[in-house]
Amino acid sequence: MQNFQNILRYAWRAYDHTRTIRSIRDISATVSTNSVYELTMTDGNLLIAKATVFGSFENFAEDHTIINVLSNNLPIRYADLLSRALMKGPNIFFHRHVDDDQDVWIVFYRPIRIQEQAPRRLTEDQVRQLGREMAFFHRDCTLVSHTLPRSDRDMTSDVNALFFSAAQDYPEHVELIQQHCRLFLENTFRINVFGFQKIPVFIDWNIGNFSLDRVGRLASRWDYDWFRMSTRVTDFYFLSRVVSDIGDRTVFTYEVDRLLEPRFLLFLQEYHAVFPLTRQEVLFIKEAYRFFLLNYVLRLGRYFFRPEIADKLSREVINDHLPTLEEKFDENILLDALGL
Numbered sequence: 001m002q003n004f005q006n007i008l009r010y011a012w013r014a015y016d017h018t019r020t021i022r023s024i025r026d027i028s029a030t031v032s033t034n035s036v037y038e039l040t041m042t043d044g045n046l047l048i049a050k051a052t053v054f055g056s057f058e059n060f061a062e063d064h065t066i067i068n069v070l071s072n073n074l075p076i077r078y079a080d081l082l083s084r085a086l087m088k089g090p091n092i093f094f095h096r097h098v099d100d101d102q103d104v105w106i107v108f109y110r111p112i113r114i115q116e117q118a119p120r121r122l123t124e125d126q127v128r129q130l131g132r133e134m135a136f137f138h139r140d141c142t143l144v145s146h147t148l149p150r151s152d153r154d155m156t157s158d159v160n161a162l163f164f165s166a167a168q169d170y171p172e173h174v175e176l177i178q179q180h181c182r183l184f185l186e187n188t189f190r191i192n193v194f195g196f197q198k199i200p201v202f203i204d205w206n207i208g209n210f211s212l213d214r215v216g217r218l219a220s221r222w223d224y225d226w227f228r229m230s231t232r233v234t235d236f237y238f239l240s241r242v243v244s245d246i247g248d249r250t251v252f253t254y255e256v257d258r259l260l261e262p263r264f265l266l267f268l269q270e271y272h273a274v275f276p277l278t279r280q281e282v283l284f285i286k287e288a289y290r291f292f293l294l295n296y297v298l299r300l301g302r303y304f305f306r307p308e309i310a311d312k313l314s315r316e317v318i319n320d321h322l323p324t325l326e327e328k329f330d331e332n333i334l335l336d337a338l339g340l
Contacts, residue, residue, distance in 0.1 A: 004035050004051040004104060011049070011095035011106040012039070015088060019043060029208070031309050034225060039108075048083065048109040054225065054304045057105050059153065061094055063227045064107055066149050068092060070200050073144040078137075081221055083109040115211045115219040121247030127263050129216035131270030134239060137218055138232045139275040141199040148200065151229040155193075155291050159184050162299040170298070173318045177298060180290060180322050187287050191280050196231040203228070203292070205238040207248045225304065226296060233281050234288045240264040253316050254297065256289060256328050265337040272338050279340045286329045293317045 005024050012021055025038045035051040052060055064085050071082040085092045086108040095106040122130065163181040166174045188194075202209075203226040213219045228234075240258040242248075243266075258264060271277070297317050301310045 004106075005037070007051065007095075007097045007104055008037060008039070008049050008106060010097070012108070014095055015086065015093050015108065024049075029223075031305055032225065033304060033306060038111075046111050047086070048111055050107050050109065052105045052107075052225075053102060054300070057094075057096055057103070060105050060107075061092070062149070062151060063224060064092055064094075066151060066200065066229065067224055067227060069148050070141070070144065073147050075140050075143075078140065078218070080113060081218055083112045083220075083222055085109055112220045112222060115213050117211050118207050118242065119247075120207065121245070122243055122263075124263070124266065126216065127243045127267050128270045130239070130243060131267040132274050133212075133216060133218055134235070134267075135271040135274035138199065138235070142197060142232075145197065145199045145229075148229070151198075153228055155230065155295070156185065156188065158295045158299065159291065162294055165299070170314075170318070176318065176322060177294070180294060180325075184287055184290050184294065188284075191284050191287065193231060193280075193284055193287070196233075196281065196284070198229045199232055201228060201230050201232060201235045202226065203234055203238060203296075205235060205242055207242055231281070231284065231288070233277075233284050234291070236268075236285055237289045237292055239267065243267045254293060254313065254321060256321060256325060259285060259289060259329065260333055265334065268334065269337060277338065277340075279335065282334050282338060282340055283331055285334060286325070286331055289329075290322075290325060293321055 003026070008024060009021060012019075020042045021039050022042045023040045025040070026035065027038050028035045033054055037049045037051070039047040039049055041047065067082060068085055071078075071084050074081065087093065093108065097104045097106070118126070118130075159181050163178055166177040166181070170177055202221060202224065204223060209223040210221045211219045237259065240261070243263045244258045244261055245263055246258075268277070296304070297313050301314055304310070305313060
């Protein structure tokens with residue numbers, strides 16, 4: 001992971017040369033190629049800065065613009081949920097540093113208050129509460145979705161990109177990867193996911209990315225690397241990991257089993273009681289998981305994850321998770337649990 005402190009100082013001078021940074025502390029996660037820093041200003045205030053080399057600058061700017069509008073438009077109960085990016089005039093301030101070796105994008109955030117992080121293993125009551133809370137959050141995101149800036153990214157174009165790059169990126173496994181790309185595209189058409197409403201989804205709901213208040217309501221959510229406008233179903237795989245009986249693990253893999261655990265069924269039942277799912281949405285849960293493996297692990301993993309982690313995860317997807325997906329996943333378990 002690179003040290004971007006000099007670039008941060010240049011970026012801050014471009015933002016506001018009348019204030020200065022006293023110190024910079026690296027608070028980055030250990031799995032990602034992105035870098036996050038806590039800035040202590042000479043006036044005593046704290047800010048957060050993020051340096052990103054993952055994806056594209058255009059998508060980075062689009063995502064943060066949508067998130068800022070979302071943070072303003074959500075109901076009052078979510079007033080402090082999302083970290084707002086700093087503005088310069090009417091626009092979010094982005095700094096892009098390009099030289100012979102790198103293309104780095106900087107954004108500055110206001111800090112958010114972190115309350116109670118979910119425990120590594122939730123109780124059944126906490127699973128139920130989280131199911132209801134996520135349903136309320138998705139419902140309220142749906143309410144404001146038509147007020148958000150447009151996003152043209154979609155799953156189909158991402159999977160098509162992998163289909164054509166697989167021969168170069170994974171020459172020994174191109175047939176397997178292209179087979180699952182075709183299955184995703186065929187099943188997406190069959191299920192008619194294009195008819196689903198797109199809402200803001202954060203996808204990476206691991207326990208380290210959000211906090212709860214004392215009654216189990218969402219209090220804060222950070223880490224927006226995988227944010228996109230998509231169907232709410234794409235949030236479910238990581239939520240299945242949060243509520244799993246296994247709990248949070250330092251060493252992890254992206255197995256499908258979490259989606260079939262009784263505790264995830266309990267989560268879904270509570271969610272469904274608040275913000276009902278359709279049969280077609282439940283059928284798409286498997287495809288949303290397949291998309292995660294194809295797009296975020298195989299297509300983009302080597303850019304996002306640190307090299308040793310990216311290599312491990314891609315091997316597991318190719319050798320274990322994709323070859324066994326059709327055999328292991330039974331959508332009828334989910335449909336029966338919800339009476340669909």
